[in-house]
Amino acid sequence: MAHLIPSLMQPSRIVILIMDDGVAVFHVTRKGVQLLDDLHWRSSDFSDKLAETLSKSGATSAVILNDTVDPHYRKEKIPIPTLLDKANIIKRRLSVAFPNFPIRASMMLKQPPPPKGAAKTSKEKQEKDAVKTELHLFAALPASDAFGKIVHAISKVDIQIMGYGLLPIESRSLLAHLVKNISKNKLDIEGSSWAILISQHHGGGLRQIVVRNDELALTRVTPVMEPDPTSPGAWAAEVSQEIQATLSYLSRFGYTPGDGLDIIAIGESEFLAPIESMMSVPCHFTNLPVSVAAAYLGLNIGVQNDQHHADIIHAGWTAKKIALELPLVSRELISLQQPRRVALAFMLASAVSLAGVLGYATDIGMRYYGLTTNLEVAQADKKKIDEIYYEELKRKEKMGIDVPLIKGSLAVSRTLKDVMIDPLPLLESVSKEMQDIRLDKFEFSNDGPEVLDKAYTTGQPQTSRTTNLTLYISFSGTIEPKAGNQEIDKLVERLNNSLNSQGYLAEVTKQLQDLTYTGVIKREFGVTGEQRKSEERYKAEVVIKKVAKNG
Amino acid sequence: MVKGVNDKIIIFIIALMALAGGGGYGLYTYILPEVEKKSTELQGVRSYVDQKYQEVAKMKEEFVLLQSQLRDFKELEANGFFNNQDRADAVANFSKLVDRVGILKAVPDYASGALINNQQAEDAAQVLIKSHGKVDIEAIEDVDIYTLLKFMQERYPGSVDITKFSVERMGPLTAATLRDIGGGHPKPLLKGSFEFDWRTMTAKTDIKPQAPTGAK
Numbered sequence: 001m002a003h004l005i006p007s008l009m010q011p012s013r014i015v016i017l018i019m020d021d022g023v024a025v026f027h028v029t030r031k032g033v034q035l036l037d038d039l040h041w042r043s044s045d046f047s048d049k050l051a052e053t054l055s056k057s058g059a060t061s062a063v064i065l066n067d068t069v070d071p072h073y074r075k076e077k078i079p080i081p082t083l084l085d086k087a088n089i090i091k092r093r094l095s096v097a098f099p100n101f102p103i104r105a106s107m108m109l110k111q112p113p114p115p116k117g118a119a120k121t122s123k124e125k126q127e128k129d130a131v132k133t134e135l136h137l138f139a140a141l142p143a144s145d146a147f148g149k150i151v152h153a154i155s156k157v158d159i160q161i162m163g164y165g166l167l168p169i170e171s172r173s174l175l176a177h178l179v180k181n182i183s184k185n186k187l188d189i190e191g192s193s194w195a196i197l198i199s200q201h202h203g204g205g206l207r208q209i210v211v212r213n214d215e216l217a218l219t220r221v222t223p224v225m226e227p228d229p230t231s232p233g234a235w236a237a238e239v240s241q242e243i244q245a246t247l248s249y250l251s252r253f254g255y256t257p258g259d260g261l262d263i264i265a266i267g268e269s270e271f272l273a274p275i276e277s278m279m280s281v282p283c284h285f286t287n288l289p290v291s292v293a294a295a296y297l298g299l300n301i302g303v304q305n306d307q308h309h310a311d312i313i314h315a316g317w318t319a320k321k322i323a324l325e326l327p328l329v330s331r332e333l334i335s336l337q338q339p340r341r342v343a344l345a346f347m348l349a350s351a352v353s354l355a356g357v358l359g360y361a362t363d364i365g366m367r368y369y370g371l372t373t374n375l376e377v378a379q380a381d382k383k384k385i386d387e388i389y390y391e392e393l394k395r396k397e398k399m400g401i402d403v404p405l406i407k408g409s410l411a412v413s414r415t416l417k418d419v420m421i422d423p424l425p426l427l428e429s430v431s432k433e434m435q436d437i438r439l440d441k442f443e444f445s446n447d448g449p450e451v452l453d454k455a456y457t458t459g460q461p462q463t464s465r466t467t468n469l470t471l472y473i474s475f476s477g478t479i480e481p482k483a484g485n486q487e488i489d490k491l492v493e494r495l496n497n498s499l500n501s502q503g504y505l506a507e508v509t510k511q512l513q514d515l516t517y518t519g520v521i522k523r524e525f526g527v528t529g530e531q532r533k534s535e536e537r538y539k540a541e542v543v544i545k546k547v548a549k550n551g
Numbered sequence: 552m553v554k555g556v557n558d559k560i561i562i563f564i565i566a567l568m569a570l571a572g573g574g575g576y577g578l579y580t581y582i583l584p585e586v587e588k589k590s591t592e593l594q595g596v597r598s599y600v601d602q603k604y605q606e607v608a609k610m611k612e613e614f615v616l617l618q619s620q621l622r623d624f625k626e627l628e629a630n631g632f633f634n635n636q637d638r639a640d641a642v643a644n645f646s647k648l649v650d651r652v653g654i655l656k657a658v659p660d661y662a663s664g665a666l667i668n669n670q671q672a673e674d675a676a677q678v679l680i681k682s683h684g685k686v687d688i689e690a691i692e693d694v695d696i697y698t699l700l701k702f703m704q705e706r707y708p709g710s711v712d713i714t715k716f717s718v719e720r721m722g723p724l725t726a727a728t729l730r731d732i733g734g735g736h737p738k739p740l741l742k743g744s745f746e747f748d749w750r751t752m753t754a755k756t757d758i759k760p761q762a763p764t765g766a767k
Contacts, residue, residue, distance in 0.1 A: 197574045350567035357574040371589040378596040385603040408675035459671030
């Protein structure tokens with residue numbers, strides 16, 4: 001199962017380096033880069049052996065890297081009218097460029113700087129061009145049995161295929177890195193436009209990668225002899241010849257000595273050192289043993305006895321990448337990659353779903369645990385409060401207290417006290433103010449609706465009780481009515497002074513005699529009149545009303 | 552099973568999917584309802600506990616309050632507020648009061664009692680009885696009438712609410728009247744009356760069933 005886990009999670013990757021005479025299988029892990037096997041095309045059971053090597057490695061993904069003479073390269077300027085058409089145009093141009101090559105790919109290159117002195121002209125020309133053009137590098141490979149054998153071997157093992165790349169393309173950035181890092185130590189090589197990387201690989205081929213301004217300009221792979229420690233000069237001479245041949249090609253690509261040239265050769269210093277003296281052009285020549293080159297590149301290749309063959313550097317560099325710079329597309333690879341990618345996607349989706357379910361289940365579990373704990377606490381509280389409640393009930397029962405009866409009866413009593421009026425204090429106050437005025441009769445009333453009735457107490461229109469005390473007063477018939485009226489008025493004044501504080505108001509409802517123009521006067525004069533006066537009495541009435549709210 | 556992918560991987564993916572699916576199904580079918588059930592149960596218990604706490608607090612508060620109200624209640628009880636207005640007792644009690652007052656004549660007249668529809672009495676499993684009464688009086692001195700009225704308000708069992716009260720002179724005080732009084736034949740100099748509402752409270756079980764009426 002681990003074979004389908006992305007290499008990002010477990011950086012263990014196989015690099016299958018395709019060479020002209022066979023393949024070299026490298027295993028790249030955190031611990032370093034290890035050459036697992038070196039298989040010749042003609043070896044028996046090639047696919048089975050390769051599959052076994054891949055299976056035993058335990059790697060999670062594989063990248064195929066081509067280091068043969070087979071790849072064909074072409075740079076093309078492609079007019080791109082619209083971005084939507086770009087992909088189709090490039091695809092069509094690629095198929096036109098390499099109609100007989102089933103494995104193809106393209107990548108966009110940086111526009112080369114305009115030639116000196118022609119900058120203005122070029123700019124004007126570009127402005128005139130209505131259609132934008134892009135510079136693309138096309139690469140293609142012919143169909144071969146060798147590649148079919150590799151695909152067949154991979155199909156037998158569970159391993160993700162990162163892609164199929166071309167070594168010169170993928171190692172272009174390796175050269176740029178080396179130049180950059182070496183230039184930090186050697187200030188004199190800074191500013192070169194051209195750089196050549198020279199390295200010998202296990203198949204015996206000498207790989208030369210030439211870049212101009214970090215873009216691939218030329219690459220060559222030529223068979224050279226293996227270096228002989230007894231005569232290192234012979235190997236150096238052969239390599240020097242190859243470099244000279246490359247330099248002769250460079251002049252066709254516009255190389256001039258003024259552009260500056262960096263040559264970096266990876267291998268044993270013993271074999272590389274003589275080459276520098278054989279160079280016919282001015283250049284910055286640097287030779288690096290394999291482990292030093294790896295250190296410059298930040299690669300961990302582990303302890304290596306072989307400090308000459310540099311294919312391990314290329315393998316380690318390519319394996320470090322997240323994606324290839326120029327992944328070649330082939331039907332065979334797609335038929336292997338797609339189901340595995342779909343399976344990986346399903347596996348990831350399932351794993352994420354399972355993780356989600358587990359996460360949610362954990363959350364729910366925590367909630368459930370919290371609820372259970374809280375419920376236990378609540379149950380304990382319930383038990384406790386029940387005990388307290390029953391204890392309280394028992395305590396009241398023991399005391400024989402009927403709470404509703406006490407509350408109800410006291411409430412009724414309070415309501416009644418609020419509306420009841422004792423007439424005696426009122427009468428006592430009145431009697432004090434009467435002085436020598438004769439009271440014949442009084443009538444007291446304090447009446448109203450039943451205040452205790454539910455209908456009255458729950459929102460019915462409330463009517464206050466009406467409280468009145470009527471005083472019936474009489475005077476002797478011999479008194480002058482005017483004087484009698486004055487006496488009555490004085491009485492009322494005294495009553496009000498005394499009773500106002502208690503909420504009562506006194507007023508005269510009947511005077512002795514109406515002495516205004518509305519009054520009716522009929523009086524008898526003479527002896528009989530005087531006699532009648534002494535027998536009759538004048539009557540007056542005073543009413544005392546409760547004006548403050550009552551009930 | 553699938554070209555390019557090992558069967559073990561397919562089985563592993565199916566197992567993963569089955570685990571995720573089964574786990575999700577189990578979660579939604581069994582675990583979540585159980586959590587909801589527990590949550591509801593917890594809310595119920597908490598609500599019950601809160602309610603009981605409030606009841607206990609109320610009971611304790613009432614208890615403290617009742618300690619102070621108990622004396623008033625006992626006083627009410629001693630005043631005879633809790634009786635069923637038995638007419639024989641009513642007349643006997645009135646007679647006792649009249650005997651203590653030097654009054655010439657007192658005629659009590661009790662109307663039939665009625666039940667008052669009162670919520671507080673209902674809550675206490677009690678009923679309120681209200682009877683309207685009228686007493687006609689004749690006396691030589693008005694103070695005797697006032698004394699009887701005071702006794703009625705203070706000593707008569709239950710609550711006596713005076714609604715009407717009147718007194719009037721019966722005629723001029725003459726020498727003949729004084730002679731009669733001095734000769735042991737007292738003649739009333741004053742006549743009066745008072746009306747009252749007599750209210751008491753008694754247990755529901757002490758009275759015969761009767762439709763409550765809102766008495767005036």
